[in-house]
Amino acid sequence: MGEFDQLIPRRGTDSIKWHVKSNELPMWIADMDFKTAPAILKAMREKVDFGVFGYEEPQADYYKAVAHWYETEHHARPETNWMLYCTGVVPAISAVVQRISNVGDNVVVQAPVYDIFYHSIENNGRHVLSSDLVYDQQAHTYAIDFKDLETKLADPVSTLMILCNPHNPIGKVWSRDELIQISSLCQKHHVILLSDEIHGDLVFGEPAYTPLFSLPDALIQHTITTVSPSKSFNVAALHAATVIVPNENLRESVSRGINNDELGEPNLLAIPATIAAYTQSSDWLQALKAKLVENRQFVAQFIETRIPEVQLVSENATYLLWFDVSQVTDDAEKLTVFIREQTGLFLSAGTVYRGNGCYFLRMNIACPTNMVEDGLNRLKQGIEAFKK
Numbered sequence: 001m002g003e004f005d006q007l008i009p010r011r012g013t014d015s016i017k018w019h020v021k022s023n024e025l026p027m028w029i030a031d032m033d034f035k036t037a038p039a040i041l042k043a044m045r046e047k048v049d050f051g052v053f054g055y056e057e058p059q060a061d062y063y064k065a066v067a068h069w070y071e072t073e074h075h076a077r078p079e080t081n082w083m084l085y086c087t088g089v090v091p092a093i094s095a096v097v098q099r100i101s102n103v104g105d106n107v108v109v110q111a112p113v114y115d116i117f118y119h120s121i122e123n124n125g126r127h128v129l130s131s132d133l134v135y136d137q138q139a140h141t142y143a144i145d146f147k148d149l150e151t152k153l154a155d156p157v158s159t160l161m162i163l164c165n166p167h168n169p170i171g172k173v174w175s176r177d178e179l180i181q182i183s184s185l186c187q188k189h190h191v192i193l194l195s196d197e198i199h200g201d202l203v204f205g206e207p208a209y210t211p212l213f214s215l216p217d218a219l220i221q222h223t224i225t226t227v228s229p230s231k232s233f234n235v236a237a238l239h240a241a242t243v244i245v246p247n248e249n250l251r252e253s254v255s256r257g258i259n260n261d262e263l264g265e266p267n268l269l270a271i272p273a274t275i276a277a278y279t280q281s282s283d284w285l286q287a288l289k290a291k292l293v294e295n296r297q298f299v300a301q302f303i304e305t306r307i308p309e310v311q312l313v314s315e316n317a318t319y320l321l322w323f324d325v326s327q328v329t330d331d332a333e334k335l336t337v338f339i340r341e342q343t344g345l346f347l348s349a350g351t352v353y354r355g356n357g358c359y360f361l362r363m364n365i366a367c368p369t370n371m372v373e374d375g376l377n378r379l380k381q382g383i384e385a386f387k388k
């Protein structure tokens with residue numbers, strides 16, 4: 001049995017995902033039911049065995065590890081002096097919202113999108129201005145309406161755009177051309193562009209992931225890219241992220257924001273675990289991706305043959321699958337509550353991601369394939385009962 005086929009019981013740990021009833025199967029929040037890479041565990045053990053845990057700050061080896069990863073995995077080496085450490089991608093986003101925009105400004109997003117973007121914007125007294133992604137009902141794909149995006153960026157009180165690349169929850173990675181267009185529009189209208197690339201390592205085949213910082217120099221001076229080993233290596237509770245800001249003045253501002261909020265100091269495991277991830281865990285990631293591809297194919301076939309009223313929309317990114325359930329309901333929230341009550345399957349309702357999310361469900365398939373199968377059987381049963 002492969003390492004990604006092992007069912008590791010997580011009930012009774014402090015896992016948010018698994019804080020559910022004994023008959024329930026959680027396939028919602030974005031963490032994986034897999035153990036992290038051996039090299040990361042080894043680095044953590046060595047650190048714990050050392051036993052002295054005073055205040056820390058990342059040194060050159062940390063930043064070199066990040067640069068090395070992007071160079072070897074994604075063919076784009078960010079300068080180490082562009083980087084800032086932060087205790088998470090969401091904390092970095094909130095710090096940027098606070099420091100880079102003003103109360104009452106618009107922050108442009110593309111709904112349906114990761115719901116916490118809305119919290120970071122609205123909890124800080126800014127307005128969400130969405131240039132909704134355009135859904136093609138026939139092809140089951142999403143696209144950017146660049147005309148609409150430009151109109152929204154051109155609004156004088158739009159000062160920041162938060163992009164999700166690859167895009168959670170729709171499972172799509174943006175092409176280099178699309179990134180160039182987005183970045184050019186932001187530059188034209190004096191909007192700072194923050195690209196959340198936490199899912200960047202989880203892209204399967206083509207089109208490949210293009211880090212925003214790999215665009216030509218002139219197109220990255222108003223950009224901030226956030227990356228982290230958290231999704232790729234299942235270390236969300238590590239609370240480690242790197243913020244990449246090529247322009248010195250902007251970087252100073254972002255650094256001030258991170259440090260004002262006291263988000264710049266790593267916990268005792270963040271540095272060794274990140275270095276081990278980025279320098280020794282590429283093979284593990286390849287094996288993980290093979291498992292995720294297998295799970296995606298399993299889901300695609302199951303849905304097509306056994307739940308034909310549901311369509312799989314996700315393209316080639318993330319382990320979060322986006323299902324069109326518009327033939328079943330226009331109230332995804334109601335459907336997820338019903339499915340959970342009837343079958344114990346706990347999915348995310350698309351509604352929280354706004355836009356046309358009320359017609360969609362999101363399922364996390366980063367778990368052993370037999371758990372995915374269990375989830376799909378429950379989904380089928382839940383949908384059939386709901387239709388009655």
Ligand SMILES: Cc1ncc(COP(=O)(O)O)c(C=O)c1O
Pocket residue numbers: 030087088089090091114164168196198199228230236240241
């Ligand atoms: C797009 C996106 N950004 C950020 C996060 C969370 O980042 P962090 O845990 O580093 O704050 C998630 C988690 O699901 C996510 O999907």
